[in-house]
Amino acid sequence: MASPRAPRGMHDTLPEDADLWRFIRDTAERVARLYDYRQITTPIVEDAAVFLHTAGDESDIVRKEVYLFEDRGGDALALRPEGTAAVCRAYLEHGMASRPQPVRLFYFGPFFRYDRPQAGRYRQLWQFGVEAIGTDSPAADAELIDLQLTLYGELGLTDLSLRINSIGTAETRRAFGKVLERHFLPHLGTLSTDSRRRFETNILRILDSKEDAQHEAVLSAPSILDHLSAEDRAHFEAVQRHLGDLGIAYAIDPRIVRGLDYYARTVWEVEPPDAVGQSTIGAGGRYDGLMEALGGPATPAVGFATGIERIALNMRERGLAPGGPAEERAPDVVTIPLGERGPAAAARAARLLRDAGVAVRSGLPGRSMRAAMRAADASGARYALIVGDAEADAGTVVLKPLRGDDPDDTEQRTVPAGDLGALATGLRV
RNA sequence: GUGGGUGUGGCCUAGCGGUUAAGGCGUCAGGUUGUGGCCCUGAAGAUCGGGGGUUCAAAUCCCCUCACCCACCCCA
Structure with missing residues (x-):
């Protein structure tokens, strides 16, 4: 099927x-x-x-x-x-x-x-x-x-x-229609069937026909502009x-x-x-x-x-369309939850950031760090937020710049989870 | 509604009568223990738009059908 x-x-x-x-x-x-x-x-x-x-x-x-x-x-x-x-x-x-x-x-x-x-x-x-x-x-x-x-x-x-x-x-067109009738009547035999139908139903539309666009009778037809x-x-x-x-x-x-x-x-x-x-x-x-x-x-x-x-x-x-693959909307941050207690702590961190207006993709737990980092990179996000058991226990998160677009911000750093709200301005694109 | 063209895994394409339909991109997983972008390995994924026929044998030929594209018609 x-x-x-x-x-x-x-x-x-x-x-x-x-x-x-x-x-x-x-x-x-x-x-x-x-x-x-x-x-x-x-x-x-x-x-x-x-x-x-x-x-x-x-x-x-x-x-x-x-x-x-x-x-x-x-x-x-x-x-x-x-x-x-x-x-x-x-x-x-x-x-x-x-x-x-x-x-x-x-x-x-x-x-x-x-x-x-x-x-x-x-x-x-x-x-x-x-x-x-x-x-x-x-x-x-x-x-x-x-x-x-x-x-x-x-x-x-x-x-x-x-x-x-x-x-x-409408009145003008009625009168003009009479003029067109007189004009097209002698040519009915050579006009397309479509135009012949229009002759009966809506004669003005013969002028609009592409089929008969080069027909002598259409080319020589009176213009409505002369009959306004x-x-x-x-x-x-x-x-x-x-x-x-x-x-x-x-x-x-x-x-x-x-x-x-x-x-x-x-x-x-x-x-x-x-x-x-x-x-x-x-x-x-x-x-x-x-x-x-x-x-x-x-x-x-x-x-x-x-x-x-x-x-x-x-x-x-014309190449005017915004948002090609490179410009697609990327999240600001992708979380990378690891271990037993990481996912819960990462979810709390994501909540803090979103409350501050930062777009966060929640990385799904259970993947290897390598796979998670690859996905984070592919997302186009500017930062990865790594939260494993060590961070969860210490109440911190690891913030890692991914794009290298800011020369002053290339090293990953460990920050208290509670500071994320305050850091948000710097994380938003 | 009329005429013509096209139709192969998510995407792009090879194959155009003969063993298990090939490649690239993408996806997923690995490349020793918690770190991406390059590279390497592996996996999943197509009965070749669908149906019927010809043939020992069809993705490859024929017919029908569907969808898309092009032109007409008309308009946005």
């Missing part, structure tokens, strides 16, 4: 990865707070309607990616595929409309999409997301982009490129003005469409320069239509999400 493995597309995060993940998470939360955003944590499971009624029937998320299940009570639940709709559900549920607007929120956690795994694409993925809910100000769009790029910069990812677009309001309403255009121009004021470089890419239907006006994506495959590190946009789709009052909002695995991937590629 084969042993169980982690589910397909889902992965363990091992101790050697933990330093990098903690660094990314801490940096993300710190940057979010610098912009006065506060954390919200929502359930990993939601009423399926939260996602099914908001994402849009033609979105991949609804078509094939949501993990759906029925609980024992018969309720239709979903493993959350994305964060925005869940945060908005919480916004409505807790009456956050009566807080000062916009409400600035961030989240960090796992999401689930039933997709075919490949590099950078997983069935359980972690995202950091930031939302500003309750404002239609283009300054908020720019603030989110600024926050996102600042985060990447703090992580050392300084060579990423930002592409932005405006897809107008006056308000849409003013909003988009204001976003660009704010980005300029912030010194943020960007490219306008009219082909960015977004998979989710609740987006409106500004949308953006951030990619590494050598963008191929699953390369988008983070993406965002304005979703003025989402609250209504959830049954709430019209509430403009904007936000972004970024994939932790993809950040980690890019940091590793």
